[in-house]
Amino acid sequence: MAETTKFLLSEDAIPTHWVNLLPDLPGDPLPPLNPQTMAPAGPPDLTPIFPMELIGQEVSGEPDIEIPDAVREVYRLWRPTPLFRARRLEEALQTPAHIYYKYEGVSPAGSHKPNTAVPQAYANAQAGVKKLTTETGAGQWGSALAFACSLFGLECEVFMVGSSYDQKPYRRSMMQTWGATVHRSPSSLTASGRANEGSRTGSLGIAISEAVEVAAQEPESNYALGSVLNHVLLHQTIIGQETIAQMEMAGEEPDVVIGCVGGGSNFGGLTFPWMRRKMRSGHGPRFVAAEPAACPTLTQGVFAYDFGDTAGLTPLMPMYTLGHGFVPPPVHAGGLRYHGDAPMVCALLKAGMLEARAYRQNETFEAALRFARSEGIIPAPEPAHAIRAAIEEAEAAKQAGEARVILFGLCGHGNFDLAAYDAYLAGTLEDPEFSQSDMDAAIAALPEGAPSLA
Amino acid sequence: MAETTKFLLSEDAIPTHWVNLLPDLPGDPLPPLNPQTMAPAGPPDLTPIFPMELIGQEVSGEPDIEIPDAVREVYRLWRPTPLFRARRLEEALQTPAHIYYKYEGVSPAGSHKPNTAVPQAYANAQAGVKKLTTETGAGQWGSALAFACSLFGLECEVFMVGSSYDQKPYRRSMMQTWGATVHRSPSSLTASGRANEGSRTGSLGIAISEAVEVAAQEPESNYALGSVLNHVLLHQTIIGQETIAQMEMAGEEPDVVIGCVGGGSNFGGLTFPWMRRKMRSGHGPRFVAAEPAACPTLTQGVFAYDFGDTAGLTPLMPMYTLGHGFVPPPVHAGGLRYHGDAPMVCALLKAGMLEARAYRQNETFEAALRFARSEGIIPAPEPAHAIRAAIEEAEAAKQAGEARVILFGLCGHGNFDLAAYDAYLAGTLEDPEFSQSDMDAAIAALPEGAPSLA
Numbered sequence: 001m002a003e004t005t006k007f008l009l010s011e012d013a014i015p016t017h018w019v020n021l022l023p024d025l026p027g028d029p030l031p032p033l034n035p036q037t038m039a040p041a042g043p044p045d046l047t048p049i050f051p052m053e054l055i056g057q058e059v060s061g062e063p064d065i066e067i068p069d070a071v072r073e074v075y076r077l078w079r080p081t082p083l084f085r086a087r088r089l090e091e092a093l094q095t096p097a098h099i100y101y102k103y104e105g106v107s108p109a110g111s112h113k114p115n116t117a118v119p120q121a122y123a124n125a126q127a128g129v130k131k132l133t134t135e136t137g138a139g140q141w142g143s144a145l146a147f148a149c150s151l152f153g154l155e156c157e158v159f160m161v162g163s164s165y166d167q168k169p170y171r172r173s174m175m176q177t178w179g180a181t182v183h184r185s186p187s188s189l190t191a192s193g194r195a196n197e198g199s200r201t202g203s204l205g206i207a208i209s210e211a212v213e214v215a216a217q218e219p220e221s222n223y224a225l226g227s228v229l230n231h232v233l234l235h236q237t238i239i240g241q242e243t244i245a246q247m248e249m250a251g252e253e254p255d256v257v258i259g260c261v262g263g264g265s266n267f268g269g270l271t272f273p274w275m276r277r278k279m280r281s282g283h284g285p286r287f288v289a290a291e292p293a294a295c296p297t298l299t300q301g302v303f304a305y306d307f308g309d310t311a312g313l314t315p316l317m318p319m320y321t322l323g324h325g326f327v328p329p330p331v332h333a334g335g336l337r338y339h340g341d342a343p344m345v346c347a348l349l350k351a352g353m354l355e356a357r358a359y360r361q362n363e364t365f366e367a368a369l370r371f372a373r374s375e376g377i378i379p380a381p382e383p384a385h386a387i388r389a390a391i392e393e394a395e396a397a398k399q400a401g402e403a404r405v406i407l408f409g410l411c412g413h414g415n416f417d418l419a420a421y422d423a424y425l426a427g428t429l430e431d432p433e434f435s436q437s438d439m440d441a442a443i444a445a446l447p448e449g450a451p452s453l454a
Numbered sequence: 455m456a457e458t459t460k461f462l463l464s465e466d467a468i469p470t471h472w473v474n475l476l477p478d479l480p481g482d483p484l485p486p487l488n489p490q491t492m493a494p495a496g497p498p499d500l501t502p503i504f505p506m507e508l509i510g511q512e513v514s515g516e517p518d519i520e521i522p523d524a525v526r527e528v529y530r531l532w533r534p535t536p537l538f539r540a541r542r543l544e545e546a547l548q549t550p551a552h553i554y555y556k557y558e559g560v561s562p563a564g565s566h567k568p569n570t571a572v573p574q575a576y577a578n579a580q581a582g583v584k585k586l587t588t589e590t591g592a593g594q595w596g597s598a599l600a601f602a603c604s605l606f607g608l609e610c611e612v613f614m615v616g617s618s619y620d621q622k623p624y625r626r627s628m629m630q631t632w633g634a635t636v637h638r639s640p641s642s643l644t645a646s647g648r649a650n651e652g653s654r655t656g657s658l659g660i661a662i663s664e665a666v667e668v669a670a671q672e673p674e675s676n677y678a679l680g681s682v683l684n685h686v687l688l689h690q691t692i693i694g695q696e697t698i699a700q701m702e703m704a705g706e707e708p709d710v711v712i713g714c715v716g717g718g719s720n721f722g723g724l725t726f727p728w729m730r731r732k733m734r735s736g737h738g739p740r741f742v743a744a745e746p747a748a749c750p751t752l753t754q755g756v757f758a759y760d761f762g763d764t765a766g767l768t769p770l771m772p773m774y775t776l777g778h779g780f781v782p783p784p785v786h787a788g789g790l791r792y793h794g795d796a797p798m799v800c801a802l803l804k805a806g807m808l809e810a811r812a813y814r815q816n817e818t819f820e821a822a823l824r825f826a827r828s829e830g831i832i833p834a835p836e837p838a839h840a841i842r843a844a845i846e847e848a849e850a851a852k853q854a855g856e857a858r859v860i861l862f863g864l865c866g867h868g869n870f871d872l873a874a875y876d877a878y879l880a881g882t883l884e885d886p887e888f889s890q891s892d893m894d895a896a897i898a899a900l901p902e903g904a905p906s907l908a
Binding site for chain 1 (some may be wrong): 458459460462464465488527530531532538542560562564604605624627628630631632633721815823826827829830831832869870871873875876879
């Protein structure tokens with residue numbers, strides 16, 4: 001009865017540094033490449049769209065990077081976030097497992113995304129930039145950047161993936177409430193958009209191209225990315241650090257840590273601090289990455305140098321990819337509809353340090369509903385993938401008769417995803433297939449001349 | 455820089471008792487009346503729709519009523535809720551005032567409503583009831599009851615006010631996600647609904663009639679009300695109690711406590727513990743009730759015995775009222791569209807213990823936007839009325855050059871109200887007028903034979 005449900009930290013416990021896993025990554029470092037020269041991409045490749053502060057973080061060899069005071073001050077609006085023991089879900093599953101979840105949905109934008117939007121907006125404001133452009137899938141990232149820009153007096157221009165724009169009109173309103181301008185992508189405003197006008201649903205890859213194009217053209221504008229890059233994952237490591245302190249409060253060590261993966265920032269943010277501890281101590285939890293079966297980058301992709309966007313405007317990155325021309329089917333987990341994944345996450349998968357699993361849309365919503373009806377919180381479709389994996393782990397623990405400790409990341413609430421729940425409840429939610437032939441075509445069109453990683 | 459933004463309590467600080475202000479109310483108690491006999495309404499008038507446990511709380515003379523363990527256990531899913539110091543808003547207003555807000559939007563349903571939904575569902579489940587019926591305006595209450603019923607295995611049937619049903623489709627989906635059945639009110643399912651089929655927008659009064667009618671007819675069903683009644687306000691007093699502890703953490707005493715008022719449960723929950731302290735000690739804050747100018751019950755209503763619902767199915771209650779036949783215009787603050795107010799809140803206004811102010815829809819949204827762009831949280835339209843009043847108080851403090859301490863209740867987030875923000879941003883948000891002639895007609899139709907309270 002009186003057992004603790006929530007593990008809360010005081011504001012003093014907001015981490016003072018981000019955890020940079022880059023120097024601890026296994027194997028030889030694989031730099032991003034300039035697609036014209038195939039030489040390692042350096043700061044000059046990035047200065048047209050990023051401020052030096054963030055470029056420095058992108059390539060830093062320092063294991064810990066200090067968080068600016070002004071950023072920690074904003075974090076205090078919602079951080080530290082709670083860690084919950086899912087006692088009611090455990091009971092519903094009749095499992096001996098102990099299930100914990102770290103809840104990032106308490107941020108103003110409703111997800112983990114403000115953790116990086118705030119330091120990115122701050123670094124750009126400090127550098128004298130006037131406007132940030134970006135893409136957004138489900139709208140979580142665009143909302144977060146709109147919120148962060150409103151705090152530091154920056155303009156914000158968002159290209160929103162067409163299928164999400166149509167499914168989630170209120171995400172658009174939310175961005176506008178914080179003062180941002182929002183376009184449906186593909187738009188007619190950019191060459192990248194016009195080149196893809198045939199795509200009804202759009203994709204993160206296309207929207208990234210549009211936002212990068214605008215930022216590169218306008219001298220006072222920069223671009224902000226919500227995932228994939230090293231500095232973005234770096235900023236998210238406050239999640240994992242807080243979680244380590246909270247699991248100590250709970251007096252338990254996780255046997256497995258689970259996160260959903262789209263571009264990798266939620267997964268990296270939750271797992272990297274645990275990962276470093278494990279690398280250094282030689283023991284620690286297993287790590288499970290959960291992704292959509294309709295966009296199975298980690299489980300079906302090839303490890304290769306590829307562009308981060310559809311139009312080929314970014315440096316080439318070493319990652320698992322379905323091919324930058326692959327347009328994933330319109331699953332509701334818009335934040336997971338990305339052809340690639342963060343190079344750091346991919347390097348860890350390549351090194352065998354994490355397991356990846358893919359789930360169908362309907363089975364993730366089944367898990368989400370089970371969670372909502374026991375724990376109360378309605379999850380976003382993205383973390384529903386992690387819930388599905390957590391339930392599988394809890395059922396395995398029950399089979400084994402072991403009180404295993406499971407920790408997963410609940411990276412956002414589903415308040416803007418209720419049309420998808422509607423469809424699931426009505427039995428009309430689609431379960432789009434992954435198209436192997438689309439992927440084969442996209443892989444055939446990988447950039448030529450890059451070193452093979454096979 | 456390092457000044458505290460959030461004041462958090464541990465789970466142990468969840469109150470063990472609710473504060474019952476009934477024995478401390480000034481003046482002679484005015485009982486509810488049976489509309490047929492005009493005699494005080496007693497338990498037999500209420501047993502067809504409420505369990506004995508809640509009827510006992512409704513009339514209790516005990517100053518403190520113990521919270522069942524099973525209810526406190528559920529409260530732990532989101533309580534204690536945070537108290538924030540609105541430092542960024544203070545800065546934007548350049549006021550010497552210290553502004554604090556208690557945030558109830560962290561509950562699964564997104565408002566303070568689960569605080570009473572949970573004990574109501576629990577008491578009914580303990581009494582062997584199988585189904586609860588209710589009405590909902592903005593959808594906050596219906597969501598809360600749907601959530602609470604899902605935890606205790608009860609069916610839940612919700613009549614949703616037509617204008618809100620149309621404005622907020624995702625609130626309906628949210629209730630369905632937790633397993634509830636939702637009807638647009640007025641519906642064709644009840645006599646009360648059919649009698650009002652001409653009302654395009656519906657009203658809380660009509661929806662209450664529909665839900666009460668179903669509960670009274672079905673033997674295994676009871677009715678649950680989200681506001682107005684003594685036991686509902688009682689359950690909400692955990693808000694004010696936590697706030698007292700949190701203001702102690704902050705080392706400050708409020709000069710004024712502000713809440714929005716529709717049926718009175720948010721306002722009563724926040725203020726009653728402070729009110730009792732003031733009554734007993736002889737000193738304490740001022741209290742301000744903020745309501746919509748389109749439905750100005752406390753500022754323009756008459757103090758009289760009236761029905762709680764439109765069809766006249768409830769006992770007569772002593773309250774400020776616009777007449778139970780008054781249908782308020784469809785402002786977005788659906789939770790404030792009610793012709794009457796909680797008898798306890800009305801008694802305090804009558805006794806001069808609180809001030810009431812009415813605000814136009816557009817000025818509340820202006821305040822809400824200012825708040826969202828400084829504090830990050832997008833407020834529901836209902837607490838936007840309290841924000842408006844808090845900004846007025848902060849401006850008065852600036853005029854006076856005094857560092858006054860302002861505390862207001864932020865009873866819910868606006869994630870389901872973004873269509874209203876859209877309209878406000880587009881300059882197309884309506885500012886519906888209060889109709890004096892509609893009120894005059896409704897007052898002329900007050901029930902005959904009840905004792906005058908003038």
